[in-house]
Amino acid sequence: xxxxxxxxxxxxxxxxxxxxxxxxxxxxxxxxxxxxxxxxxxxxxxxxxxxxxxxxxxxxxxxxxxxxxxxxxxxxxxxxxxxxxxxxxxxxxxxxxxxxxxxxxxxxxxxxxxxxxxxxxxxxxxxxxxxxxxxxxxxxxxxxxxxxxxxxxxxxxxxxxxxxxxxxxxxxxxxxxxxxxxxxxxxxxxxxxxxxxxxxxxxxxxxxxxxxxxxxxxxxxxxxxx
Amino acid sequence: xxxxxxxxxxxxxxxxxxxxxxxxxxxxxxxxxxxxxxxxxxxxxxxxxxxxxxxxxxxxxxxxxxxxxxx
Amino acid sequence: xxxxxxxxxxxxxxxxxxxxxxxxxxxxxxxxxxxxxxxxxxxxxxxxxxxxxxxxxxxxxxxxxxxxxxxxxxxxxxxxxxxxxxxxxxxxxxxxxxxxxxxxxxxxxxxxxxxxxxxxxxxxxxxxxxxxxxxxxxxxxxxxxxxxxxxxxxxxxxxxxxxxxxxxxxxxxxxxxxxxxxxxxxxxxxxxxxxxxxxxxxxxxxxxxxxxxxxxxxxxxxxxxxxxxxxxxxxxxxxxxx
Numbered sequence: 001x002x003x004x005x006x007x008x009x010x011x012x013x014x015x016x017x018x019x020x021x022x023x024x025x026x027x028x029x030x031x032x033x034x035x036x037x038x039x040x041x042x043x044x045x046x047x048x049x050x051x052x053x054x055x056x057x058x059x060x061x062x063x064x065x066x067x068x069x070x071x072x073x074x075x076x077x078x079x080x081x082x083x084x085x086x087x088x089x090x091x092x093x094x095x096x097x098x099x100x101x102x103x104x105x106x107x108x109x110x111x112x113x114x115x116x117x118x119x120x121x122x123x124x125x126x127x128x129x130x131x132x133x134x135x136x137x138x139x140x141x142x143x144x145x146x147x148x149x150x151x152x153x154x155x156x157x158x159x160x161x162x163x164x165x166x167x168x169x170x171x172x173x174x175x176x177x178x179x180x181x182x183x184x185x186x187x188x189x190x191x192x193x194x195x196x197x198x199x200x201x202x203x204x205x206x207x208x209x210x211x212x213x214x215x216x217x218x219x220x221x222x223x224x225x226x
Numbered sequence: 227x228x229x230x231x232x233x234x235x236x237x238x239x240x241x242x243x244x245x246x247x248x249x250x251x252x253x254x255x256x257x258x259x260x261x262x263x264x265x266x267x268x269x270x271x272x273x274x275x276x277x278x279x280x281x282x283x284x285x286x287x288x289x290x291x292x293x294x295x296x297x
Numbered sequence: 298x299x300x301x302x303x304x305x306x307x308x309x310x311x312x313x314x315x316x317x318x319x320x321x322x323x324x325x326x327x328x329x330x331x332x333x334x335x336x337x338x339x340x341x342x343x344x345x346x347x348x349x350x351x352x353x354x355x356x357x358x359x360x361x362x363x364x365x366x367x368x369x370x371x372x373x374x375x376x377x378x379x380x381x382x383x384x385x386x387x388x389x390x391x392x393x394x395x396x397x398x399x400x401x402x403x404x405x406x407x408x409x410x411x412x413x414x415x416x417x418x419x420x421x422x423x424x425x426x427x428x429x430x431x432x433x434x435x436x437x438x439x440x441x442x443x444x445x446x447x448x449x450x451x452x453x454x455x456x457x458x459x460x461x462x463x464x465x466x467x468x469x470x471x472x473x474x475x476x477x478x479x480x481x482x483x484x485x486x487x488x489x490x491x492x493x494x495x496x497x498x499x500x501x502x503x504x505x506x507x508x509x510x511x512x513x514x515x516x517x518x519x520x521x522x523x524x525x526x527x528x529x530x531x532x533x534x535x536x537x538x539x
Contacts, residue, residue, distance in 0.1 A: 149458075152454070152455075152458055156438060156451050156454060156455060157438070157441070160441045161441065162441075166438065166441055169430070169433070169434050169437055170434040170437075170438060170455060172430070173430040173431050173434065173459075173462075174431075174458065174459065174462050174466075176427060176466050176469065176470070177462070177466055177469035180469040180470065180472070180473045181469060184473065184476060201469075205465070208461075208465075212458075212461065216454055216458050219375070219454055220451060220454045223447060223450045223451050223454065224442075224447065224451060226447065235334075235335070238344075238345040238346070238348065239344040239345035240344070240345075241344060241345055241346035241410045242345075244346055244349065244406045244407065244409055244410050245345060245346060245348050245349055247406050248349040248352055248402075248403040248406040248407065249334075249349075249352060251399065251402050251403065251406070252352040252356070252399055252403060255395050255398065255399050256399075256508060259391065259392065259395050259512065260508075260511075260512055260515075263512055263515045263516050263519065264515060266516075266519045267515055267518060267522075270519055271522070271535045274526060274531055274532060274535040275532075275535040277526075277532065278531070278532025278533070278535055278536055279536065281532070282532070282536075
């Protein structure tokens, strides 16, 4: 049974990654979106390096948040279309853990690329060295939390008309603490202040999301498909 | 109240605009929601009364017994 | 108690209680308004503009209380599938959103004479704005799902997630505010409120609570009729057969 569960979760992750590889061009869109959003900020605010450096962490975080929201829409879409969502619901394994596997594959395909590209954006905003490290730490702790809580939003709205905008509306207020602590930590590091407490809070939020979000998302999936 | 105290009352020590706007907004929102809810109830009961009369005068069909007795 | 959870019994019971609750609410409102606007003395710092407090503070209190009721009823609906809990959750959302919007608007009207601007990114105002978006998200989700029962249960999940997140949101916004506090904003502390102002405030709070209860009953009755329209009791009740 235990082995079966691990197997099922690994199968879900592998399948999602494979599907993504087959639609490579489509999968790159959220990453491009991440870049473009960050690009329009200097164009609308002006190129002063001082100012860009101070708004940089916030801009990169907003871009990561919007890119995550954009990519979340796809988490259950293909499963809903080809009927494998029903298979998930009928499977003998606990749905919560299967949902966890879906979230993991979402983070691997949407969160991880942002993490890898963030240093480039950081350099463009004049964030380097020490501050850049803290920014990356906040992204490491924050983007999984975005994927986890996002899964609740997409599970609630999967298959609805205008599901994407609805999920965004539901999720943005819930994302506020993540955004505040992540940008707070980076801003503090930027000014040479202590950034530990904010990072601990971010870690606590991630733990809370890991514990509760898959449960809520699984409950939402069951309700929507009852 | 004499005329002087009435105008004093309405001027609210100079901040009458803000005080009365706040109370006005509260009254409009709260009474509006109340009115629309009462209208909803009246519309529903009217609709359902008519429907129920029509089905009562028609010959009885099998009644839906499935959802009647659960909380 | 068990009996009350049957939709028909709840409908009849709420119909009996609606009138007394509404009268008591009306009485409280008139007393509170007279007390707050005429009897209570002007504040030595703010003059008369503080009287906005008598609508602002009860709205803000009720905005949180209604959310708690909504999430609690949602939890009950999720666990025990009680229809009355479903309609209570569903009927509470627009009322709570209205209270939240009122708290924001009256807060803004109070802020103008007090702070000199319509809006400051104050911790409480910002949290209240986020609460409004939580309510609107709840309502949007409930509207988007066609089946009423599924809609309420799905929205209940969202309400519970929001209930867990709300204290965190509030705390984080508070922290954010102390970090970014603009020095020009004169924050006036909240000294112990004088009894002559507290009494009308409590009466107004009672009036707002009564308003919520009456409106909740009306809207819950509507939701019950909508959801149970195929049940025979609905027709009987509407035709006045007890």
